[in-house]
Every structure is written in C-alpha cells, then in structure tokens.
Amino acid sequence: MVGEVSGNGEAQILPDSARKQGSWTTFPFIAGTLMGSSIAVSGWANNLIVYMIEKFHVRSIDATQTFNMAAASSSLLPVVAAILADSLVGCYSVIWMSSLVSILGIILLALTAMLEPLRPQPCQNGLSMCPTPSKVQFSVLYSGIALASIGVAGTRFTIAAMGANQFDNSKDQRIFFNWFAVTLYTSMVLGATVIVYLEENVSWALGYCLCVAVNVIGLAILLLGRRYYRHLKPQGSPFTSLAHVVIATIIKRKVPLSSRAEDYYHQKDGPMEKRASVPSKSFGFLNHAALQTEGDTEVDGSIAKSWRLCSVQQVEDFKNLIRIFPLLSSSIIMCTTVPVVSPLTVLQALTVDRHLRPDLKVPAGSMIVFILTSTAINLTFIDRVLFPLWQKITHRSPMPLQRIGLGHLFNMIGMAVASLVESKRLKLAQIHHLSDHPGSTVPMLVLWLVPQLVLVGLGEAFHYPGQVTLYYQEFPKPLRSTATAMISVVVGIAYFLSTAVIDLVRRATTWLPDNINKGRLEKVYLMFALMQMLNFFYFLFCAKCFKHQSVEEGNKSTNESSNEEK
Structure with missing residues (x-):
C-alpha cells in the first residue's frame, strides 16, 4: 500500500532514457543507503537518554524530554524534505545533502564522547555530587543532536519516495516496499542491539564512531549508484x-x-x-x-x-482534506503511546535487574527492540493469517477504520499494563527501602517491562497500515504521495504533545522526580491510558460521521490487488 501511495503521486510520462534506468538494479544501492542511515540513527538515538544521564548528568526526565524533541523534529521535517524534493532539487539531492548533515551531527556527538573538555567531569561520591555541564559542552551536545535529527528527517522518507520512482508498475512498488520495510526494521534492530551494547559495555566513543562509519558507507553506496537511478525532474509542490x-x-x-x-x-x-x-x-x-x-x-x-x-x-x-481532518486529529493522542512508553521504559530499565545471565546484561537503550520486533512479527501475522481468516469468515476485507480502531484499543491496553507493572516495581522499591538510594537496583527482572512494549508494537502493526490505506483512498490524487508524510506529521505533533503534557505533570505534581523511585510513574501511565480511552470515543464519533469519498475506487484497487496476488 505504501508503494501505491508513492507510485500514484509520482506518475509521469518518462522519456526512453529514463526508462533504461531504475528498476531492481537500483535496489542494492537504495537498501545499502537505508541500512547505513538506519543503523546509525538507531545506534545514537536509542541510547541518547542513557548517554545524557550518565555522561552529561542530565536529570532523567529532562533527558526523556530532549529525546522526544529530537524524535518530534525527525517526524515533522520529512514534510519539508518532501516539498524540497518535489518542487526544487529532487529526491537524490535531498538524500545526499541530508546524509552529510546527519554525519556532521553524529561526529559532534562522537567528539563529546572522545574529548574530555567537551563533557563534564564524572560524578563524585556516587550520584550525590555531579558537575553541571558548561554552556559550551551543552552547545556541542545539542548541536550534534539537532543536526543528526535533521539529517535523518531528510533521508528516510525521501529514500522511500526515490525507491518508488525506480519502478513503473504498482506490483513492483509493493514488492519494493515490503523489502524496504524488512531492511528498515532489520537495520534499526541491529543499531539498537549491537551498537547500543558496544556503547554501554565497551566505549561510547567506539559506538558513536561506528555510527559515523556506517552513515558514511551508506552515503558512499548512494553516490556509487547515481548512474543507475532514474532521476525525475521536480514537478512542483502539490x-x-x-x-x-x-x-x-x-x-x-x-x-x-x-x-x-x-x-x-x-x-x-x-x-x-x-x-x-x-x-x-x-x-x-x-x-x-x-x-x-x-x-x-x-x-x-x-x-x-x-x-x-x-x-x-x-x-x-x-x-x-477538510473532511478527513477530524480523523487525522484523532490519531495524535493515539500516537503519543510510543513517545511516552519508549523513553520512560528506559528509565524503568535503569532501575531493575537487566541480567538475563551472569554474563549477559540487557542495555537499557535496547528496550525499543521489543516494540520493533513486535511490530514486525505482528505485521506478518496480521497480513498473512488474521486478515485472510477475517475475509474468509466475513467475505470482505477489513476496513481501514477498523484497523485504526484496533490500534487505538491495543495502545490503550499497553498504557494500562505499563501502569500495573510500574505499580509492582515501585512497591518492590518501597519494600526494600530504595527510594533514598539512587542507582540501586530493584529486585525485579527487566522482562517484566516487555509486555507493555509488545502491546504497543501490536497497536502499531494495526493502526499504521490502516492510516496509510485510509489516507491513500481519501487524499486528493495530487497529494497521495504525501500521505505517509502526513502520518509523520501526526507522529511529530504527538511527540511534542507528550513532551508538553509530561512537562505540565512535572510542574503541577510530584509524580515525576529525578529519582523515579520517589515518584508515581504509574499515575502518569494511567493518565495517558485515560486520555487514550477518551480519544477512542472521539475517534468512534469521527468515524461514524465520516463519509468516504473514494469507496468505489478503493474497492476497485482492492479487487485488482487480490487478482494480482492470485
């Protein structure tokens, strides 16, 4: 379905010279570029909270807020990159320029890990006396985060559009995007495991240098394939x-x-x-x-x-567009689940027993892997088992709104489970009198945190494809290539909203102190679960009032796709 979005949005009459280029010859270069970029961003971003807490002595909640701001920027800026690619310079130029910006940002992060003057001195007497970073040290750190975030924002979605441009028919585009998704998830899991493990257990400098290296390799692969790409001239922004x-x-x-x-x-x-x-x-x-x-x-x-x-x-x-806006707005609160659960789970992981074996310790920054893996596995199960069974029983395919509704439910359940698990963790911390001992480990295995992440991943597997399908069917034809970018905008707004709500909670309550063993994190999770529930009723109201504009066209496309698969 993502392939169809990009394909229809970029449909053009190509000259014979352009038709000789593109096709599957370009896939190794595009996949290599994607792998380099994704491994790099997964390596530095997923462990950013831990790095800021341990090396820059940033308070835990402040670190999560910084992470959310970086993620929000990475989600909002792809729209700017898409407009630049469509109307001015083309996808190829946006990708290589964004890659350079990303490399520069990661180099600054690597320098903070390599050079002692660029980071504060270690804490004295445990965590009781930690020097505050200077303005220069903070400037270098935040500049690196900002540049790296801008770089990945201009790369990931633009690579997807460029890849779709290499094919003439929707079937090849769908196959391409299947492999694109596999490459993306595999790369992010590699970055969140291998590089994050090296950062925590070997050297932060080594981990960040590896991020720079794989990003440079990805850029080199992109440049090597230039002669094989089909370069479409910018047609102007829709x-x-x-x-x-x-x-x-x-x-x-x-x-x-x-x-x-x-x-x-x-x-x-x-x-x-x-x-x-x-x-x-x-x-x-x-x-x-x-x-x-x-x-x-x-x-x-x-x-x-x-x-x-x-x-x-x-x-x-x-x-x-005006008619679909209420449904679009109902997705914002739903998409706050990942911005809330992902960073806060890292803080929880830092306080529990992360040893699976005496010699194997799970890095706190690798907890995102459970969301990624859950999404990937459940996407396969849903598309290959659940929906064919649904179609066999009901004699019709699930509607996009039904998929989005299930995503709402699983996200809400994930928040509720997170609240229950945190209640158990906090109770154990109180029983063992760990509230006054920052850095102490609660006698609770890290695997207790996995169910909430798995449920969030299941919600993602339902609602994300549902949103892509819905926006593809209902967006005007000239804007269909921007449907996935609109989802990215929703995610970016959700990150900003979650950051604002958490900041409000910090100012108005005592639920989120620097030491979460003294706080009430379970109430934060419960509050977001209640927000999700109210938002679910809002979604149901919007869905009931919504009138499809492209039902016949959508059904026709579905039937054609079914015939192709047969």
Whole structure:
C-alpha cells in the first residue's frame, strides 16, 4: 500500500532514457543507503537518554524530554524534505545533502564522547555530587543532536519516495516496499542491539564512531549508484494548488455564488461528468474559488490568473482534506503511546535487574527492540493469517477504520499494563527501602517491562497500515504521495504533545522526580491510558460521521490487488 501511495503521486510520462534506468538494479544501492542511515540513527538515538544521564548528568526526565524533541523534529521535517524534493532539487539531492548533515551531527556527538573538555567531569561520591555541564559542552551536545535529527528527517522518507520512482508498475512498488520495510526494521534492530551494547559495555566513543562509519558507507553506496537511478525532474509542490484555493476564495469572497454549472471553471482534461457538475454544497464558501468572473480565463479557456481562479476539482480536493481532518486529529493522542512508553521504559530499565545471565546484561537503550520486533512479527501475522481468516469468515476485507480502531484499543491496553507493572516495581522499591538510594537496583527482572512494549508494537502493526490505506483512498490524487508524510506529521505533533503534557505533570505534581523511585510513574501511565480511552470515543464519533469519498475506487484497487496476488 505504501508503494501505491508513492507510485500514484509520482506518475509521469518518462522519456526512453529514463526508462533504461531504475528498476531492481537500483535496489542494492537504495537498501545499502537505508541500512547505513538506519543503523546509525538507531545506534545514537536509542541510547541518547542513557548517554545524557550518565555522561552529561542530565536529570532523567529532562533527558526523556530532549529525546522526544529530537524524535518530534525527525517526524515533522520529512514534510519539508518532501516539498524540497518535489518542487526544487529532487529526491537524490535531498538524500545526499541530508546524509552529510546527519554525519556532521553524529561526529559532534562522537567528539563529546572522545574529548574530555567537551563533557563534564564524572560524578563524585556516587550520584550525590555531579558537575553541571558548561554552556559550551551543552552547545556541542545539542548541536550534534539537532543536526543528526535533521539529517535523518531528510533521508528516510525521501529514500522511500526515490525507491518508488525506480519502478513503473504498482506490483513492483509493493514488492519494493515490503523489502524496504524488512531492511528498515532489520537495520534499526541491529543499531539498537549491537551498537547500543558496544556503547554501554565497551566505549561510547567506539559506538558513536561506528555510527559515523556506517552513515558514511551508506552515503558512499548512494553516490556509487547515481548512474543507475532514474532521476525525475521536480514537478512542483502539490500544496501550491491548495494555496490557490485559499487565496482565490478570499479574493472572491464577496462575489455571489451561482447555481449554474457553466459559471464554474472545470479542467479541460477532466472527465465530462466532472465538468458538468456543480461544486458540492458542503463548505460552500470555498466554491468562490471556482467561480468564473471577467478576466479570469484566456481566449483558449485556460486560467489567466491562477491566484484568482481554481477548477472545481481543486476545490473538491481541498474539501476532502477538510473532511478527513477530524480523523487525522484523532490519531495524535493515539500516537503519543510510543513517545511516552519508549523513553520512560528506559528509565524503568535503569532501575531493575537487566541480567538475563551472569554474563549477559540487557542495555537499557535496547528496550525499543521489543516494540520493533513486535511490530514486525505482528505485521506478518496480521497480513498473512488474521486478515485472510477475517475475509474468509466475513467475505470482505477489513476496513481501514477498523484497523485504526484496533490500534487505538491495543495502545490503550499497553498504557494500562505499563501502569500495573510500574505499580509492582515501585512497591518492590518501597519494600526494600530504595527510594533514598539512587542507582540501586530493584529486585525485579527487566522482562517484566516487555509486555507493555509488545502491546504497543501490536497497536502499531494495526493502526499504521490502516492510516496509510485510509489516507491513500481519501487524499486528493495530487497529494497521495504525501500521505505517509502526513502520518509523520501526526507522529511529530504527538511527540511534542507528550513532551508538553509530561512537562505540565512535572510542574503541577510530584509524580515525576529525578529519582523515579520517589515518584508515581504509574499515575502518569494511567493518565495517558485515560486520555487514550477518551480519544477512542472521539475517534468512534469521527468515524461514524465520516463519509468516504473514494469507496468505489478503493474497492476497485482492492479487487485488482487480490487478482494480482492470485
């Protein structure tokens, strides 16, 4: 489905020279680039909280807030990268420039680990006397985090779009994205295990240097494949047409609307039924943008002033975006699960027994692996077992809204389980009088933290594909290539929202002190679980009110896909 999104959004008539390039010849280069970037970001980002606490003496909750801000930026900025790629410089240029920025950021992080003047002195007398980092040390650290985050934001989703551009048919694109997902998850697991283990048990400097090395190798692989890529010329951002609707509506807001179809502008290359139709009555104020007035068109019927006149189809596309916005907004709180559970679980892991064997200790920064693994395994189970069984019993495929609804439920359950586990951990800490001993280990095995991560991963496996499918079916055709980027925007907003809520909780309560053994972290989890529950009812209301605009087209695509698979 992701392949279909990118494919339709980039559909163009290609010259013969371009058709000789691309195809599966480019996949090893694209996969190598993706692996280098993903291993690097997984290696430095997943252990960032631990690094800031242990080496820069940042308070635990402050470290999680910094991590969330970096993750939020990495989720919001891909839209900027997509606009640059579509309208100015193309995917290839965005990727190699972003890779350079990412490498520079990781180099700064590596320097903080290698050079003693760039980090504060170690704590004295355990954790009671820890020097505060200087402004220069903080500047280098945060500059490295910012540059590395910007770099990965401009790389990951743009690689996906570039990969889709190498193929002409949707079947090859779907196969490509299946392997793209496998490569992405495998690389992130490698970074979150191998590199994170080396950082904690061998040397932080070695781990960060390896991140730099794999990122450089990924960039080199990208450059080596340049002659084989199909380079599509930038076609301009599809968001421009949306801006035209807004401006034209404002300019003509006082012009009386008409009930005659011929008074509205229709694209010459549009279907006859489209040209003979009147704009829909919903959000009728936007119909001003398609209303023709004197001087709006040329003699040949083309638009004379694009900022004064839009086609009926452009107006209807804009209305479709407005209709889907409530559903889009209902995903924000749902997507706060990972920003909350992932970093806070790291803090929990730092306080429990992480030894699986006397000689094997689970790095706290590797806990994200359980979410990644759960998502990957459950995606396979859902697509290959659960949904075929569902279709056999009900004689219809699950609707995207049903998949998203299940994602809501599992995320909510994951939060509730996290609250129960934290209650048990805190009770053990109190029984053994560990509240006044920071750094002491609670007699609780780290595997107790796994169920909450597995449930969050299961929720991701349900709602993420459901959102991609829904936005693909309902977004206007010119904007379908941005559907996955819109999900990224939702995730970015969710990271910022979770950061703001946690900061509010810190200011208004005593639930989140620096030493979580003195806090009430289970109440934080429970609060987010209640937010998820209320948001689930909001989602149900939005889903009930939502009217599909592309049901027939979506069913047609589903049937075609089923026939291809047969």
